[in-house]
Amino acid sequence: xxxxxxxxxxxKPSPSMAxxxxxIEMRSAGIDVISLSAGEPxxxxxxxIVEAAYEAMRRGETRYxxxxxxxxxxxxxxxxxxxxxxxxxxxxxxxxxxxxxxxxYNALLATLxxxxxxxxxxxxxxxxxxxxxLGEGKPVVVPCTEAQGFKLTPQALRAAITGRTKWxxxxxxxxxxxxxxxxxxxxxxxxxxxxxxxxxVLTDDIYEHILFDGRAFHTIAGVEPRLKDRTLTxxxxxxxxxxxxxxxxxxxxxxxxxxxxxxxxxQSTSNPSSISQAATIAALEGxxxxxxxxxxxxxxxxxxxxxxxxxxxxxxxxxxxxxxxLYPNCSALIGRRRPxxxxxxxxxxFSLYLLDQARVAVVQGSAYGLSPHFRxxxxxxxxxxxxxxxxxxxxxxxxx
Numbered sequence: 085x086x087x088x089x090x091x092x093x094x095x096k097p098s099p100s101m102a103x104x105x106x107x108i109e110m111r112s113a114g115i116d117v118i119s120l121s122a123g124e125p126x127x128x129x130x131x132x133i134v135e136a137a138y139e140a141m142r143r144g145e146t147r148y149x150x151x152x153x154x155x156x157x158x159x160x161x162x163x164x165x166x167x168x169x170x171x172x173x174x175x176x177x178x179x180x181x182x183x184x185x186x187x188x189y190n191a192l193l194a195t196l197x198x199x200x201x202x203x204x205x206x207x208x209x210x211x212x213x214x215x216x217x218l219g220e221g222k223p224v225v226v227p228c229t230e231a232q233g234f235k236l237t238p239q240a241l242r243a244a245i246t247g248r249t250k251w252x253x254x255x256x257x258x259x260x261x262x263x264x265x266x267x268x269x270x271x272x273x274x275x276x277x278x279x280x281x282x283x284x285v286l287t288d289d290i291y292e293h294i295l296f297d298g299r300a301f302h303t304i305a306g307v308e309p310r311l312k313d314r315t316l317t318x319x320x321x322x323x324x325x326x327x328x329x330x331x332x333x334x335x336x337x338x339x340x341x342x343x344x345x346x347x348x349x350x351q352s353t354s355n356p357s358s359i360s361q362a363a364t365i366a367a368l369e370g371x372x373x374x375x376x377x378x379x380x381x382x383x384x385x386x387x388x389x390x391x392x393x394x395x396x397x398x399x400x401x402x403x404x405x406x407x408x409x410l411y412p413n414c415s416a417l418i419g420r421r422r423p424x425x426x427x428x429x430x431x432x433x434f435s436l437y438l439l440d441q442a443r444v445a446v447v448q449g450s451a452y453g454l455s456p457h458f459r460x461x462x463x464x465x466x467x468x469x470x471x472x473x474x475x476x477x478x479x480x481x482x483x484x
Contacts, residue, residue, distance in 0.1 A: 262404020
């Protein structure tokens, strides 16, 4: 009898975290590596949020809280959903956890029976399919090509649904592509879902406030209220508020589901950090004035990165509409060879070549379920973006 459970055979460590870890190791060895792999804003947590955490500690708010969030934070989350998304949740319909990833994990572990199907549009965030597999579900991956704007169409959704479908996972703005579903596009998907009342929707809205070119954000329960009782609306403070290390995610959904998620959390981590919860109240209820300027800075970085990437022969890139990633297409480079003669046979090979040759860390498209692409993060300074893409250009020129 082996030590490691067989369930671990069906999943893999997060590829983006693995690339980041390798870049850190190379830096520790004195190698000059620029990492464009991490999905973490380079902005600091706003001072009023930090101050709220400090004041909470001074007040002695350092003990256990309710398993899935304090009453005060649940009230703040419900207010945020009502104010910004037009969705009305009671506090009994709110869950708070140690990050949006834990929210998604709790929801899928609480609901999936062996063989239940989850529709996952690709490209997808790397953890979606593995969490489904851990819950003994079956990911039904639906390729959403560059020609489709990397978005799920109503026709493709309808074709993917079977009698075993339990969830649709929807992410807008998207990691890794930056694609944003418009209101009309969500209406089209909602029409299909209304025809299939056994299908629930988990919508991951973590990049809600990082939108470009004047786009508006829409979430499916706000667009189609008839789906509210079948939707888990997931969000958090990691990305927009630059609070990745604070580890707070939250969601609104049906009360029965929220109770089940609390049961899962009670037997795993129990409550998220009391200090982080106090800080999140300040994030949601305090000034939001910094959000737009930061989004505009990401937009400026996007524009510069696109300008430079599109000058590199063999690379193309669709314009991201939100989030802080680009998802270039490297299909024209597949089949070329490294200077030492080693062939580039996939986006995995190309991404590894960039790390070895250019000392630039990116994440291969295969990790997100759609090749041949690679993801770069623009959540770093303009100077490093320019320097990294310059190195990529030199590495591509060296291919033969």
